[in-house]
Every structure is written in C-alpha cells, then in structure tokens.
Amino acid sequence: MKLTEEEKKTALIITRQILKEFNGNRGNLIPVLQQVQNKLGYVPPVAMEEMAAHFDIPAVDVYGVLTFYNQFRLTPPGKNQVKICMGTACHMRGAHTIQEAWERRLNIKVGETTEDREFSLERVACVGCCTMAPVVVINEQVHGKVTPTRVDGLLFSYQLDKQQTKEGGTE
Amino acid sequence: MEVTITIDGKQIKARKGTMLLWAALDNGIYIPHLCAAREETESPPASCRLCFVEVEGYPAPVTACTLPVAEGMVVNTSSERVNRLVAAGFELIMSNHRLDCKNCPANGNCELQRIAKARKLRLKPKNLPVLHRDLPVDDSAENIVYDPSKCVLCGRCIRACRNHGQSVVGFARRGFERVVTTCGDVPLGESGCDSCGECVKACPVGAMSLKKK
Numbered sequence: 001m002k003l004t005e006e007e008k009k010t011a012l013i014i015t016r017q018i019l020k021e022f023n024g025n026r027g028n029l030i031p032v033l034q035q036v037q038n039k040l041g042y043v044p045p046v047a048m049e050e051m052a053a054h055f056d057i058p059a060v061d062v063y064g065v066l067t068f069y070n071q072f073r074l075t076p077p078g079k080n081q082v083k084i085c086m087g088t089a090c091h092m093r094g095a096h097t098i099q100e101a102w103e104r105r106l107n108i109k110v111g112e113t114t115e116d117r118e119f120s121l122e123r124v125a126c127v128g129c130c131t132m133a134p135v136v137v138i139n140e141q142v143h144g145k146v147t148p149t150r151v152d153g154l155l156f157s158y159q160l161d162k163q164q165t166k167e168g169g170t171e
Numbered sequence: 172m173e174v175t176i177t178i179d180g181k182q183i184k185a186r187k188g189t190m191l192l193w194a195a196l197d198n199g200i201y202i203p204h205l206c207a208a209r210e211e212t213e214s215p216p217a218s219c220r221l222c223f224v225e226v227e228g229y230p231a232p233v234t235a236c237t238l239p240v241a242e243g244m245v246v247n248t249s250s251e252r253v254n255r256l257v258a259a260g261f262e263l264i265m266s267n268h269r270l271d272c273k274n275c276p277a278n279g280n281c282e283l284q285r286i287a288k289a290r291k292l293r294l295k296p297k298n299l300p301v302l303h304r305d306l307p308v309d310d311s312a313e314n315i316v317y318d319p320s321k322c323v324l325c326g327r328c329i330r331a332c333r334n335h336g337q338s339v340v341g342f343a344r345r346g347f348e349r350v351v352t353t354c355g356d357v358p359l360g361e362s363g364c365d366s367c368g369e370c371v372k373a374c375p376v377g378a379m380s381l382k383k384k
Contacts, residue, residue, distance in 0.1 A: 045354070045355050048354060048355075049354075052354075058333070058338035058339070058341060058354075059354040060338070060339060060340060060341030060343070060352070060353055060354040061341055062354070063341065063343055063352075063353075063354040063355060064341050064342050064343045067343040067344045067345070068343075068344065068345045
C-alpha cells in the first residue's frame with residue numbers, strides 16, 4: 001500500500017514533535033512508538049527512520065520492536081475495520097476459515113489495509129459473545145455465526161450502503 | 172587470574188570470568204552451539220538451547236554460554252539429561268530448517284551437520300512434524316543470496332552486520348513468524364546492503380551464501 005506525499009510529510013512532522021520530548025535513551029522507543037501510533041493510527045517507514053536516527057540504532061531494530069508487539073500497525077487503518085475474533089470458542093468454530101475468507105475476498109493479509117482504504121483486517125481476542133461464534137466485528141457492529149458465504153454477503157451489503165450514500169449525496 | 176576446571180575428566184586452565192563454552196572450545200572440547208558469540212559477554216542470548224552441560228553442584232543442566240568458569244568446577248558435557256535436552260533443542264531447530272544438503276552451499280561446512288555428527292543425532296526430525304515457512308529466497312543483493320527457510324535464527328549475521336557491515340539486517344516479528352529481515356522487509360538489494368559478505372562468513376548454515384559466479 002502506497003502512502004501519499006502529504007501523509008509522509010505529516011507523519012514526519014508529528015514524529016519529530018513527539019521525539020522532541022524524549023532524550024536519546026533507546027528505552028524510550030516504545031513510548032515514542034505508542035504516541036506516534038496514537039496520533040497517526042499507524043507507524044509509517046519515514047517515522048521509523050526518524051526514530052532510528054534519534055535513538056542512534058539501526059532502523060531494522062525499530063522495525064523489529066514494531067512487529068514484535070501486536071498493538072502496533074504498519075499501515076493506516078481502513079474506513080471500515082474488520083475484526084475477526086480468535087478467542088477459544090471462535091477458534092474452535094472455524095475462525096481461521098473466516099480469516100482466510102476475508103483475506104481472499106479483500107486480497108490483503110491480517111494487519112493490512114485494502115488499496116482503496118475501505119477495509120482493514122485485524123485479529124482480536126475474545127469479544128465476549130462466544131455463543132455466536134465465530135464472530136466478526138465490523139466497526140462497532142457484531143456479526144455472529146459467520147460463514148465464508150456470510151463474508152461475501154457482508155461485503156456486498158457494505159458496497160450497497162456505500163452506493164446508496166453516494167447516490168443520496170448527488171440527489 | 173586463571174582458574175582450573177575439569178571438563179570430562181580433563182583438567183584445563185581458563186581466565187576467570189570466561190564463559191564455560193569458550194573455555195571448553197579453546198581446549199579442544201566441543202560443545203554444540205549456534206547463538207553464542209565471544210564478544211557478547213554482557214548477556215548472551217542463550218536461545219539455541221544446544222550448549223547444555225552438567226555441572227557438579229547444579230541441580231539441572233545449564234547452558235555453557237551463560238556460565239562463567241569458577242575454580243574447581245567439574246563439568247560433564249554429556250549425560251543422559253544433557254543429551255535429551257540437546258536432542259530436543261536440535262530437533263526443534265531442524266523441524267523448520269529446509270533440508271537440502273545436496274544442493275546447499277554450506278554442505279560439508281555446516282554447523283548443523285557438525286552437531287548431528289558430534290552428538291549422533293539425525294538431521295531429519297523423528298518425533299516432530301516438519302513445518303516449512305516457504306519464504307522466498309532473496310537474491311537481490313549484489314553478491315549475497317539469503318534463503319530464510321534455512322535460517323536457524325542464531326543471530327550471528329545480525330551481529331556481523333552490526334560490527335562490520337551497514338546494520339541492515341535484524342530480527343522481526345515473533346514466535347514461529349520470527350525472521351531475520353531488513354527494515355520494512357525490503358529485499359537486501361534495496362536495503363543499503365553493500366554485499367560486504369560478513370553475514371556469509373558468520374552464517375553457520377547455508378542461509379546466507381555468496382552468489383555462484
């Protein structure tokens with residue numbers, strides 16, 4: 001997924017602003033990553049390089065920390081955030097099949113965002129409604145007993161919604 | 172200051188504070204090891220779990236790379252418990268190492284082959300299923316071919332790259348997904364790697380190799 005020049009510029013400005021508050025001690029790397037992620041919603045490569053220079057460590061070390069923790073994102077979140085529950089009950093009821101269905105339909109992997117930025121895919125631990133397993137949460141809406149066919153249905157309904165709001169806007 | 176220790180009934184002298192592993196190797200006693208490095212005295216990674224030895228006075232086998240020698244230490248490099256631990260550790264490593272010795276550039280000069288021979292272990296895991304990650308081979312760098320499916324995650328290339336190279340490779344991700352890679356997973360050729368070849372010298376297996384001319 002490509003970032004626009006403007007996004008890179010804002011990312012750089014924000015990262016520099018945040019780095020000003022921290023000294024060069026490499027123990028500050030995680031707080032900096034968290035703050036950048038809070039501000040931007042993700043941590044882009046330009047920010048990683050800026051941090052590496054600030055802490056005087058190789059950029060690949062920043063990348064290593066970033067990919068080690070689940071809380072960090074490498075790509076901007078999509079307009080619709082799809083969260084697949086991977087709790088015990090959902091796992092037993094085939095959450096992996098559901099994950100594969102989403103990955104195939106959206107043509108992205110977990111943790112990524114589609115090229116048009118409409119959808120991003122995430123795995124979460126239990127969302128608290130195990131009787132409905134396997135569960136998928138889209139934005140704040142919970143969908144239970146999901147099947148691969150239902151994934152197609154959900155995607156279709158989002159496309160319809162989008163089309164309707166678009167038509168509504170032009171009228 | 173020198174101390175005298177006994178390894179496998181052989182008395183050896185070593186400088187106080189040296190790790191047991193290096194003291195043994197310097198005196199011609201082989202202990203399997205992958206992740207250890209001489210220069211890393213502060214906190215050895217101790218992640219390969221192959222250098223276990225039995226030390227008198229210790230309730231369980233210890234990793235030789237993390238134990239500084241002390242006067243009068245009595246060490247046994249192989250006991251039933253040690254062999255079991257090493258066999259398990261070795262099998263875990265081999266369970267996701269792509270075996271292709273015949274075509275491997277490290278054939279004959281491979282640390283895994285050496286360990287298997289020294290400890291009479293099989294290269295092919297017997298009790299564990301083999302799980303390959305099917306990661307693509309990276310031959311984008313000028314002189315270096317990197318095959319991540321052969322990597323045993325010892326970290327030697329990373330150390331070499333830091334000390335002598337451009338610091339382009341490092342560990343990323345976690346668990347089964349852990350890989351040696353570059354920042355942003357870009358191919359080596361685009362990472363600022365200048366093909367100095369230090370990682371190839373450091374690699375104990377055939378994961379990093381020189382391009383065939």
